Amino acid sequence: MTKKKYEMPVNLNDIIVNRMKEKYISNTELARLLQMHHSSVLFMLKNPGMQIRRLWTICEAVDLNVFRYLANEIGINDPEDSTVIERDIEIQKLKKEIEDLKKERDLLKEVIGLRGR
Numbered sequence: 001m002t003k004k005k006y007e008m009p010v011n012l013n014d015i016i017v018n019r020m021k022e023k024y025i026s027n028t029e030l031a032r033l034l035q036m037h038h039s040s041v042l043f044m045l046k047n048p049g050m051q052i053r054r055l056w057t058i059c060e061a062v063d064l065n066v067f068r069y070l071a072n073e074i075g076i077n078d079p080e081d082s083t084v085i086e087r088d089i090e091i092q093k094l095k096k097e098i099e100d101l102k103k104e105r106d107l108l109k110e111v112i113g114l115r116g117r
Contacts (some may be wrong), residue, residue: 013045 020030031041059066 013047017045 025033025043027041028038031038034041062109081106
């Protein structure tokens with residue numbers, strides 16, 4: 001059996017580095033914040049995927065999105081995924097349609113009952 005090669009869909013290092021630039025956080029400052037040696041931070045930021053690559057492969061293997069759990073635990077207030085919002089809207093539409101069909105069914109039963117008398 002050949003191993004499946006897992007690819008990260010985004011370069012997390014670039015995202016982190018860009019955020020550091022936005023917040024004016026240097027590598028040295030990040031090292032201090034993480035209580036790590038400066039050279040360790042440099043290595044970590046150059047290593048594609050850091051340790052997340054392993055977590056990513058586990059998530060794909062067991063079909064689990066731990067990143068969502070982590071975001072909820074951290075309390076990140078990003079807007080919901082648009083596909084989730086669209087799905088919820090579609091569910092509400094389908095529930096309404098079911099309710100309307102049940103009312104129509106009940107009305108038809110009533111009409112059939114009146115004609116049968």
